[in-house]
Amino acid sequence: MAITATRAALSLLAVWIIVGGNALWVLASVSLLIGPWIAPNAWGYAFIAAQAVVVAVLTKLELDCTKSVVIAV
Template sequence: MSAIVRSSQSQLLRRAIQLDAIATAAMAALLIAAAAPLSQWLHLPQNLLLGAGLVLVPYVAFLGWLLSRERISAPQAWSVIAINACWTIDSAILLLSGWVSPNALGLAFVIVQALAVAAFAELQYFGLRKQQRG
């Protein structure tokens, strides 16, 4: 019975990390495979898009490793939340700093992906809180 309870307590955290892994893997593949055309469409530097895609690969591997564990510890969960928070903040800094000059589509692309990453961080935080209370 305790295994069933423990499993349900961490379900939200595990599902949030699974969704993060799937979305991040898809984004990494898109950025790596289509950096050149995306750069033209979004008016974002090709090297920025390619570099972002390559940076996501070890993150996806880390998420996969976490998901292979029986239980995700609080420090592990906090590391995922922190990485997602940093990505969101860095996305805002990228746009506010003037380092890039995206067109409207590029601006929307950066904002939407940052909001999605923030949503993953929030879900992971709620999942961790639920796990800690249980």
Template sequence: MPSIPTTGLLRTALLADAATSGASGLALVVAPAAIAQATALPHGLLLAAGLFFLPYAGLLAWLAARRAVPRWMVGLLAAGNLLWAVECAALPLLGLVAPNGWGIAFLAAQAVAVAVFAELYILAMRRAARAA
């Protein structure tokens, strides 16, 4: 099974994604009502996202501590982050949520952050392919 060494860009991306996801998850689990009130986003959606982020952050930290990560896993992380970015944009555009200005900013920040992480994972795969 082809793998990518967790050095340089990949390790940095994994750790940054883990830290961001962990901090977001903690905030969303500890204060979903306050965030829902500030953003006009559904409380349940925020809590569910927080509950997802916490183990996801743990997985990313664990992967960053490995010597190498299977290439398919890095591809899955990139695809998942891209999907999350699309979902953040689609929720208000499809009328599934009706956020206020802060909610739009919250969703936009999420979309940009996860799109950046997806690009970092894609770059790490390309660099590993060139090095092989």
């Protein structure tokens, strides 16, 4: 992600890999909350939910920014 961010022209594939990875992170976090794999206490639930929300917002911002950047071919 950091290497992609330093480029003047972005690779479309790299951008979609980053956005997709963040979306998968959100899905994994939500599945941890509703699945049987872990049993966190209230603070654990709050932490997982909070970081999922932050990553979801980041993903949305990344998607919005892809419409206004120069993409390398």
